[in-house]
Amino acid sequence: MRNLFVVLGFIASILAVILSVTPLFKIAYIPSIAALVFGLIAFYFAKQKQLPKKSIQLVFLLTIIAISLSTYKSVFTVAEVGDTEEMIQKESESEQDALEILEEIELDE
Template identity: 50%
Template sequence: MRKLFIILGLIAAIIAVVLSSLPLFNMAFIPALAALAFGFAAFYSSKKENESKKVVQLIFLLTIVSLCLSIYKAVFSETKVGDTKELEVREQKAEDNAIEELEDLDLSDIKIDPEIRIQEAEDKAIEELEGLDLSK
């Protein structure tokens, strides 16, 4: 059981360290708390079996590093909203270009055969009639 807690604690601590160094640093708290729980479980099982606690100390060290880094980023990072005027101008230009392209289209070249439309309407009417229950 001790080995299981140590392995799970190490995995959770490493994931916490990696997440705390990424822009997703807020997600690092979940594996850090899991690593602390697994670390405490491994510590108590090591204490009962009178085994070495060096790996458990490594779990705690990695978890503390990830928590410190995540808390530092949470406190001192600023979310900056850029100037949205440039974005609005780009959107307006893209919309104007799309309108110009649609206006330039020549739809007179497209020929629709009226017999195809009639055939499609007939097929649809037949399907609807076949779906009716006339036994009533």
């Protein structure tokens, strides 16, 4: 039973670390919480049977790293919203430039 929760904890914590370094870092809290729960359950079973706890500590370490990275990115990532009028103007200018370039291309038949 302990092995099942250790494996589930590893899977959840690795998924949390992967998600915490991607742009989907806000979703990384869900597998982090799951990894903590699986780690606590595995720790409970290991404590009852006096089994080694090194793998469970690794699950906790990976989970703490994932939570730290996600928290850091959520605190220091600023969502910049640009002026929509400027963006629309730049898009229309780029469309006009593209049309001019296409008109200048001579097709040989």
